[in-house]
Amino acid sequence: MARPYDRMKYYLSPDDFIKIIDPEGNSNFFKVLKDEPLGQIKVPFANAANPIAPGGVSDVPRVPFDFLEPARQNRLFQIRVNIFAIDRATAVLVDIATIAPLFELEWGLPVGTVRGGSDITGNITMNGIVSNGIGGINGGRIPFNQIYTRDDLNEVFDLWLLFGTYPDFAVRNQSTFPLGGDGGPLAYDWYISIQGRKYILGDVNKEELEKILNRTQKYRGITIGGIKAITTKA
Amino acid sequence: MAQPYDRMDAYLFPGEFVRFTSMFGKSQWIHIEADEPLGQIKVPFTNAIVSMARRASRGGVNNPVPPSTFLDADPIPMTMLEPQREDRIYQVRPVVFAYDRTTGLLVNRNIIPPLLDLEWEYPVGSRRGGTDQVADITINGIPNLQRGGNHGRIPVNMIYTRDDPSEVWDLFIFFKSYPAFRVLNGTRGLVGGGAGLELSFDWYLTFQGRKYIFRRATSEEEQKLDNGEIPYRSIPSPGGVPPTLLRRE
Numbered sequence: 001m002a003r004p005y006d007r008m009k010y011y012l013s014p015d016d017f018i019k020i021i022d023p024e025g026n027s028n029f030f031k032v033l034k035d036e037p038l039g040q041i042k043v044p045f046a047n048a049a050n051p052i053a054p055g056g057v058s059d060v061p062r063v064p065f066d067f068l069e070p071a072r073q074n075r076l077f078q079i080r081v082n083i084f085a086i087d088r089a090t091a092v093l094v095d096i097a098t099i100a101p102l103f104e105l106e107w108g109l110p111v112g113t114v115r116g117g118s119d120i121t122g123n124i125t126m127n128g129i130v131s132n133g134i135g136g137i138n139g140g141r142i143p144f145n146q147i148y149t150r151d152d153l154n155e156v157f158d159l160w161l162l163f164g165t166y167p168d169f170a171v172r173n174q175s176t177f178p179l180g181g182d183g184g185p186l187a188y189d190w191y192i193s194i195q196g197r198k199y200i201l202g203d204v205n206k207e208e209l210e211k212i213l214n215r216t217q218k219y220r221g222i223t224i225g226g227i228k229a230i231t232t233k234a
Numbered sequence: 235m236a237q238p239y240d241r242m243d244a245y246l247f248p249g250e251f252v253r254f255t256s257m258f259g260k261s262q263w264i265h266i267e268a269d270e271p272l273g274q275i276k277v278p279f280t281n282a283i284v285s286m287a288r289r290a291s292r293g294g295v296n297n298p299v300p301p302s303t304f305l306d307a308d309p310i311p312m313t314m315l316e317p318q319r320e321d322r323i324y325q326v327r328p329v330v331f332a333y334d335r336t337t338g339l340l341v342n343r344n345i346i347p348p349l350l351d352l353e354w355e356y357p358v359g360s361r362r363g364g365t366d367q368v369a370d371i372t373i374n375g376i377p378n379l380q381r382g383g384n385h386g387r388i389p390v391n392m393i394y395t396r397d398d399p400s401e402v403w404d405l406f407i408f409f410k411s412y413p414a415f416r417v418l419n420g421t422r423g424l425v426g427g428g429a430g431l432e433l434s435f436d437w438y439l440t441f442q443g444r445k446y447i448f449r450r451a452t453s454e455e456e457q458k459l460d461n462g463e464i465p466y467r468s469i470p471s472p473g474g475v476p477p478t479l480l481r482r483e
Contacts, residue, residue, distance in 0.1 A: 010242060019249055021268045025447070097396055100333040100340040101274060101440070116273030118324065118445070122314030126279040126439070127286060127305040127417075127426075135314030135441075140273025145340060146397040154397045156241050157271050174276075177338045185338045215464045221248020226270025227447045230318040 010155040011035070011078060011197050017204065017212060017219035020076070020162070023110070023228060029212055029219065030076075030201040038077070038196045041067075045171055046180030046190040048088070052173045057106075062168035064111045068194065069166040076222075077161040079196040081105065081142070081169070084149040085188035093149070094188050101143030102174040105192070109159055109167040109225045116140025119230040137229045141172060153195060160222050244401035245269075245325065245444050251451060251459060251466035254406065257360075257473035263451035263459050263466070272324065272443045275314065279305055279417055280426020280437040282335060286417065288424045289349075302351065302420035309414035311358045315441060316412040324407040325469075326443040328352060328415065329399045330390035332435035340395070341435050348389035349420035352439070356405055356413040356473055363387060366478045387418065399442055406469050415439060 012018065012032045021027040043065075045058055052058050070077050083105065085094040108114045114137060121136035133139070147154050159167055169192060177184045204212065211217035246252060246266050255261040280286050287303040317324055330352060332341035354362050363386025371378045393400045405413055417439065419425050423432030451459060458464045 005239070009240070021248055025268065098339050098342075100338060101276075101331060101395055102333055104274070116271060117275065118272065118314050118316075119318035119322070120314055120316065122312060124277050124310060124312065124314070126277055126310050127284055129278050129281065129284055131277055134277055135275045139275050139314070140271070142271075143274050143395070145395075146274075148397075154241060156245070156397075157273075175333070175338055176335055215458065219249060221250075221266070221269075223248055223268040223270060227268045227322070227445055 005152050007152050010158065012199055012220070017208070017217060018201075019219050019221045020160075021221060021223045023113070023225040025228070029204045029209060031204050031208065032199050033202045034200040036198050038079075038194065038198055041194040043192045043194070044189060045192055048180065048182050048187070048189075051178040051181030051187075052171060053178055054173055054176050056173050058171040060170070061112075062106060062108050062114075062170040064166060064168045065194070066111075066166050068161055070161055070163050070198070073163045074201050075163060076199045076201055077196060078199070079159040079161060079167070079194055080153045080155060081107070081157060081159065082147045082149045082153050082193050082195065083144045083190065084193060085186075085190050088189050096148045097145050099145050099186070100175060101145050103144040103179055103186075104141035104172045104174065105144065105147070106138070106141050106170045106172055107157075107159070107167055108169075109161075110165040111168045113225060113229075114138045115226045116142070149193060158196070160224050162224055165224060239398050241398060244404060246446055246467070246469075251455070251464055252448070253459075253466055253468045255468070255471045257471055257476050263456055264448040265451055265455070266446050266448050268447045270445050272326070272441065272445055274329075275441045277312075277439045278436065279439055280435075282426075282428065282436065285427025285434070286419050286425040286437075288422050289420050302349070302418035304353075304416055304418045306416045309353060309355045309358075309416040311412060311414045312441070313412055315407055317407060317409050317445070320409045321447055321449060322409060323446045323448060324443060325446070326405045326407055326413070326441050327393075327399050327401060328354070328388070328403060328405070329393050329395040329440045329442055330417070330437065331395040331440065332433070332437050334435050343391045343394040346391040346433070347421050348391050350390045350425065350433070351387035351418045351420065352390055352393070352415055353387050353418055354403075354405075354413055354415050356407070357411040358414040360473060362474050390417075395440065404443070404470060406472050408472055411472070
């Protein structure tokens with residue numbers, strides 16, 4: 001039986017047209033000339049000696065992943081971030097889809113600009129439980145159990161990187177157990193892994209641009225980083 | 235085994251045209267200019283100490299089914315979900331999950347009965363879901379009072395959080411509006427509270443989705459859209475279908 005999903009659906013292919021939109025709202029059309037998979041790049045972030053305590057964060061500020069910066073102007077990287085854990089007692093992959101979404105990735109793009117969340121925070125009391133400062137520009141995070149490693153990685157949180165930009169990451173543990181360490185149910189070796197694809201871009205010619213603007217040529221819109229935070233500009 | 239679904243299918247993309255229709259029947263073409271995932275925003279509603287009452291037992295075979303208990307007298311306004319500019323939309327996917335504080339694991343949705351429900355208002359103060367009318371139904375001798383009407387609720391086991399939260403109840407939220415939610419417990423279990431009880435986990439209401447910047451379609455684009463020369467998607471009406479009490483079609 002054929003597999004029921006398309007692993008390549010949200011990657012670009014040579015000859016695709018794209019519109020790149022930067023965080024300031026400037027945009028331009030490009031044509032994809034070449035592509036290549038990134039493979040997988042692994043970064044360990046918790047192990048027996050370096051756990052993340054309950055309620056803790058791995059790093060303040062977030063850690064810049066500067067190796068992800070394309071080194072030329074005509075290049076674009078599509079990055080799919082995922083998390084995996086290895087049970088060091090058995091050496092097998094842990095099924096983190098079953099782990100509560102209280103282990104989270106906080107991300108910034110461009111480096112230093114936190115992403116996700118809403119425009120404003122709210123102070124919410126539900127069932128008498130007071131939660132102040134919910135949401136806001138640093139209030140959205142990616143739960144581990146939605147970006148676990150298998151052969152059809154989650155594309156919802158894809159990052160797009162151009163020359164001069166790279167992301168930063170930190171891990172937050174909102175649970176009651178340490179992440180990593182020597183004991184407890186989550187005492188595994190934890191990794192952030194980066195997969196995706198790299199592309200070389202070319203300019204579109206006049207005829208192609210005309211077709212794009214007339215909507216007779218399809219294109220895909222790609223936002224670098226995200227939308228502007230409300231606090232920076234009225 | 236990998237999953238047979240497309241996680242991005244119900245989200246919008248920059249460059250797309252979208253038609254939205256307000257609850258009062260007014261519609262507008264818009265063009266998506268930029269997008270960004272919301273990540274996940276969490277609101278806890280029970281924990282090790284604070285629980286949510288279980289539904290009372292029936293008093294006898296001829297007694298009505300007792301009503302669900304609820305957390306809060308009215309749905310709680312989620313003010314942080316209001317976009318702060320006119321040219322922004324949030325596509326919000328409400329999701330409920332339970333954390334087993336004894337194992338660190340996500341509670342398996344297969345054990346959560348669809349009697350634990352989410353009730354929602356959008357815009358705040360305007361109850362959503364349900365039908366136009368209520369009726370008293372007796373089936374197999376069990377009387378059910380006032381079924382229908384605003385009794386449409388979202389069972390939390392249908393909006394489960396893994397990497398494919400259900401898009402069926404997506405809300406599209408515009409400037410100057412935000413939704414409100416409360417949880418109802420129609421189960422005989424105590425939700426939250428001390429360890430060892432049936433549904434005694436730490437429960438969270440969360441919001442995922444995507445935020446967009448848009449612009450209005452130009453008159454030239456509107457003409458092409460009207461003529462069917464440009465494809466577009468319609469998004470669920472912000473606020474939904476008006477109740478029949480307010481307006482006759």
